Amino acid sequence: MNNIYLIASREIEFRVKSAGFWLATIALPLVVAIFAIAPSIIGYISTNQDKQRILVVNNSGLTESIQSSDQTEFVYSEQTIDQAKQDFQARQYDGILHLPKNLDNDQAESIALYTTNNNFQINTGYIERELSRVLRKNTASELNLNESELAKLDQQIKLTEKNLSDGQKTSNNSGIGLALGFLLGGVMFAIIFIFGSMIMNGIIEEKSNRIAEILISSVKVTDLMFGKILGLAGVVFIQVALWIGIFVVLLGVSAIFLTTSNEFPDLNEAQSSETYIQVSSSITDLNIGLIIFLSAIYFILGYLLYSSWFAALGSTAENAQEASNSGLSWFISLPLSLSMLFLSIVINDPESPISIFLSLFPFTSPVIMLARVPLGVSWWEIVLSILLLVVGVVISAWIAAKIYRVSILAYGKKVTLPEIWKWIRY
Amino acid sequence: MSIILSTKSVSKKYGPKVAVDNVSLDIEKGLIYGLIGPNGAGKTTLIRMINQIILPDKGEILLDNRPLNSSDIGVIGYMPEERGLYPKMKIIDQIVYFARLKGVSEKVAKDLTKEWIEKFSLSSYTHKKAQNLSKGMQQKVQFICTVIHKPRILILDEPLSGLDPVSAIQINEEIQQLKKEGVTVIFSTHRMEQVEQICDKVFLINKGQKILEGGVEENKQKLKEGHIKVDFVGDASIKILNGNFQIIKVEKASIIFKLNKGQSNSQLIKFLLDNNMQIISFSEVLPSLKEIFIKLTS
Numbered sequence: 001m002n003n004i005y006l007i008a009s010r011e012i013e014f015r016v017k018s019a020g021f022w023l024a025t026i027a028l029p030l031v032v033a034i035f036a037i038a039p040s041i042i043g044y045i046s047t048n049q050d051k052q053r054i055l056v057v058n059n060s061g062l063t064e065s066i067q068s069s070d071q072t073e074f075v076y077s078e079q080t081i082d083q084a085k086q087d088f089q090a091r092q093y094d095g096i097l098h099l100p101k102n103l104d105n106d107q108a109e110s111i112a113l114y115t116t117n118n119n120f121q122i123n124t125g126y127i128e129r130e131l132s133r134v135l136r137k138n139t140a141s142e143l144n145l146n147e148s149e150l151a152k153l154d155q156q157i158k159l160t161e162k163n164l165s166d167g168q169k170t171s172n173n174s175g176i177g178l179a180l181g182f183l184l185g186g187v188m189f190a191i192i193f194i195f196g197s198m199i200m201n202g203i204i205e206e207k208s209n210r211i212a213e214i215l216i217s218s219v220k221v222t223d224l225m226f227g228k229i230l231g232l233a234g235v236v237f238i239q240v241a242l243w244i245g246i247f248v249v250l251l252g253v254s255a256i257f258l259t260t261s262n263e264f265p266d267l268n269e270a271q272s273s274e275t276y277i278q279v280s281s282s283i284t285d286l287n288i289g290l291i292i293f294l295s296a297i298y299f300i301l302g303y304l305l306y307s308s309w310f311a312a313l314g315s316t317a318e319n320a321q322e323a324s325n326s327g328l329s330w331f332i333s334l335p336l337s338l339s340m341l342f343l344s345i346v347i348n349d350p351e352s353p354i355s356i357f358l359s360l361f362p363f364t365s366p367v368i369m370l371a372r373v374p375l376g377v378s379w380w381e382i383v384l385s386i387l388l389l390v391v392g393v394v395i396s397a398w399i400a401a402k403i404y405r406v407s408i409l410a411y412g413k414k415v416t417l418p419e420i421w422k423w424i425r426y
Numbered sequence: 427m428s429i430i431l432s433t434k435s436v437s438k439k440y441g442p443k444v445a446v447d448n449v450s451l452d453i454e455k456g457l458i459y460g461l462i463g464p465n466g467a468g469k470t471t472l473i474r475m476i477n478q479i480i481l482p483d484k485g486e487i488l489l490d491n492r493p494l495n496s497s498d499i500g501v502i503g504y505m506p507e508e509r510g511l512y513p514k515m516k517i518i519d520q521i522v523y524f525a526r527l528k529g530v531s532e533k534v535a536k537d538l539t540k541e542w543i544e545k546f547s548l549s550s551y552t553h554k555k556a557q558n559l560s561k562g563m564q565q566k567v568q569f570i571c572t573v574i575h576k577p578r579i580l581i582l583d584e585p586l587s588g589l590d591p592v593s594a595i596q597i598n599e600e601i602q603q604l605k606k607e608g609v610t611v612i613f614s615t616h617r618m619e620q621v622e623q624i625c626d627k628v629f630l631i632n633k634g635q636k637i638l639e640g641g642v643e644e645n646k647q648k649l650k651e652g653h654i655k656v657d658f659v660g661d662a663s664i665k666i667l668n669g670n671f672q673i674i675k676v677e678k679a680s681i682i683f684k685l686n687k688g689q690s691n692s693q694l695i696k697f698l699l700d701n702n703m704q705i706i707s708f709s710e711v712l713p714s715l716k717e718i719f720i721k722l723t724s
Contacts, residue, residue, distance in 0.1 A: 006526055014515065210510035214571070217477040217504040218527040220496060409479070 007227025302366025
């Protein structure tokens with residue numbers, strides 16, 4: 001046990017001190033940040049620049065005026081549109097909003113915003129929302145409708161989904177559940193491959209540098225293998241914790257930008273808050289605690305299952321290319337690739353026999369069951385799947401140790417699947 | 427002397443190939459043993475079985491007259507022929523790590539590492555990575571890693587290969603020092619002159635079987651072939667060259683004779699004197715270990 005700790009500690013210390021670890025730790029959130037947060041920052045920057053000034057040429061006869069805001073100033077002009085266009089540069093407006101004659105809701109498309117080609121920072125979202133409000137109010141007054149009557153017309157339909165078999169209300173989480181299912185399945189797949197490959201490469205390094213023989217004359221083969229697997233698990237834990245920390249910080253920064261740039265969202269307020277309520281209620285409907293708990297279980301067991309096989313694969317090869325050409329490599333890749341291939345099928349029909357089979361089969365369950373969990377899975381399936389996965393982990397570790405013991409000292413010969421089968425029985 | 431390690435009819439097969447066939451060895455405490463044999467003879471398999479890297483199919487290995495088990499790992503220090511260090515790990519960290527794997531506490535491991543590093547004049551390299559050291563330096567580090575936990579049995583596979591003469595002498599001296607401290611050494615090599623120089627006893631393995639054992643001198647006596655070297659002044663007469671005594675080798679001032687059945691030293695001396703040879707020295711030629719090796723394995 002002490003040796004497992006020593007090997008795992010060395011693995012953690014060595015990898016965490018490496019430049020590659022910190023590069024990966026910083027690079028991933030940075031890339032995500034660039035794609036996810038950059039728009040809000042750009043929005044913030046653009047909205048925090050000088051207030052945009054829009055000249056309004058109102059030929060429509062609309063009496064309700066368009067309201068200025070902190071970031072957008074509407075200046076009404078008495079000029080014709082042609083005169084306004086001529087004065088545009090001299091008066092340093094960002095755009096001219098033209099409301100043509102006889103404007104009603106049917107002709108809303110005839111409203112134009114004139115800008116220069118290079119003025120791409122104009123925030124049209126607020127202008128559109130204000131115009132919608134003005135036109136809506138105008139229509140209401142034409143039809144003699146008061147606000148509450150208008151609200152009735154705007155009523156949005158919200159369907160309640162009920163289960164066909166028991167008539168109970170199903171959780172209102174299909175969209176979020178689907179997204180979460182894909183996300184969890186995908187992350188599981190990525191973690192298994194990335195960190196499994198790290199274990200494999202670590203063992204290849206020990207084999208090709210001939211350290212393996214010294215190590216296994218000092219410690220039990222199983223101690224060495226599990227020390228490496230657990231050490232890498234520690235590295236995964238530290239890296240994921242750092243990623244979460246960085247993401248929390250980035251989200252905080254992003255939230256500051258988002259709240260400051262209150263004009264940025266293009267959705268109108270009603271729609272935006274509706275979506276927010278829908279998303280948040282869907283998330284509340286999901287059993288987040290259960291999802292986190294099961295994610296942890298499947299991540300740990302899935303990692304242990306595949307890392308044993310990656311360790312065995314590493315022990316059969318003297319370099320990464322040899323490992324990728326090995327029959328054992330296909331044996332590992334196939335169920336993982338199938339998991340990803342079937343992910344969308346499973347998510348679209350989580351109760352189909354193939355979905356149930358793949359979420360019970362230990363080599364596919366870490367990805368498939370995790371993807372199904374947010375969509376709702378019966379308890380017996382989860383319990384059975386975890387039990388089968390535990391059995392799979394134990395058997396895999398036992399077989400991997402057998403392969404490792406023989407192959408780690410076998411040099412200069414191509415390892416075939418029949419040969420590995422012989423070692424397992426040996 | 428007491429037996430520290432013995433193999434009792436140990437055998438190991440890889441598929442149809444018999445790597446070690448019914449080998450029994452008794453290794454006495456505090457001696458240096460040469461384990462010699464041609465490539466593929468089974469030496470490495472035997473060493474790996476003693477190190478518990480692989481298990482014998484048949485027979486058993488005893489340490490202090492009881493079966494060897496996994497808790498005895500710290501008793502043995504093993505330096506395989508194919509050396510291995512973590513290329514990107516600092517020298518000091520590697521030595522401490524290997525010591526700790528053998529059960530040495532962190533503090534003691536650090537103290538011992540410092541001691542050995544000074545002994546081998548490696549102080550300026552302690553914080554360098556192994557990949558930045560020369561092969562000879564790496565070999566010294568490897569030797570330290572092997573002996574740092576003060577093993578009672580040291581198994582060295584080609585420990586002097588690739589070393590410059592000064593480093594080889596330094597390692598050799600350390601081996602002798604360890605012997606004085608009571609450490610038993612098993613020394614596997616192809617270099618017979620090293621075995622003759624360093625080892626007290628030898629085991630010769632061929633095709634998985636032990637074909638020779640015992641003291642180096644004892645075996646030379648046992649396997650001598652009646653060769654006599656005669657140094658002389660002047661020329662050897664034709665009568666001597668064409669006489670009844672078989673000549674193995676003729677040099678400018680010496681001849682090596684072979685005494686055949688029924689011939690004695692006295693008869694040869696009388697024959698040489700009768701033929702007016704001015705003898706300076708007359709000595710028995712013992713076979714070298716290399717000659718014994720070639721004779722027994724070819």
